[in-house]
Amino acid sequence: MGCHIEEYPDYIFCCIGETKGLYGVGFLIKKAWKSNITNFTGISERVALLQLKFEKLNISIIQAYAPTERSSEAEIQNFDADLKKAHTMADENVLVLGDFNAKIGRKKIGESFIKGNYGVGQRNERGERLIDYAFEYRLAIINTYLKKRPIRKWTWESPDKTVKNAIDYIMTNDPKIIKNYEVLNNVKFLTYHRLLRATLLLNQTKKCRINYKKLPSIPKTDDEIKYHVDMLKQDIEGKQGDLTNVQSYYDMLQEAII
Structure with a gap:
């Protein structure tokens, strides 16, 4: 497959994938936003970057599909390197979304900058890595900031329907541009995942300063x-x-x- 950009009457499809039936990431963009696309970069089968320019906002969207817990350490490190490469190419405003195969659980002490009060479940090892990643790039995990009913929190269901987890996330370094976040329950695909949707304010460019604390005076002599x-x-x-x-x-x- 490789890296492809395909144009349809109503949509533009940008994707990258080489292993048929496995992996692959991409974007489906309404044709009305065609002139706002400045760049699409397929970094690997697990990471892709879409850059958009609007009148008051330049934003980079990173799509990710993380390895599972059964993957080798080499696969995980390659994925981390691909994410880092995407960030080096990204604009100031960044939106990261996708399947991270990680359970982050509830907020712990010291995590207020990246997490809200509505995390669910117990954190696992991959969840710890995702938290470290969010801290490194100062990303707020939007799933945890808005109060939703339990049925609107989980994003993945086991094949036997006995286990439900939140392992797909939307993150941003500017949470003030996010107006709403929700898990869609009425869209049917041949997958064990459910779609996530976030609403952005394209005319909002100021950074949110709520979580920044006033620093003590700097020593001079x-x-x-x-x-x-x-x-x-x-x-x-x-x-x-x-x-x-x-x-x-x-x-x-x-x-x-x-």
């Missing part, structure tokens, strides 16, 4: 700088806990610096 550096070193050296975990280490550094 050499004596003040030396004092604060010495105290910071002492504070970090005195910290205990599991510092091999990225989130734990981040929380420790944040607490020590503040």
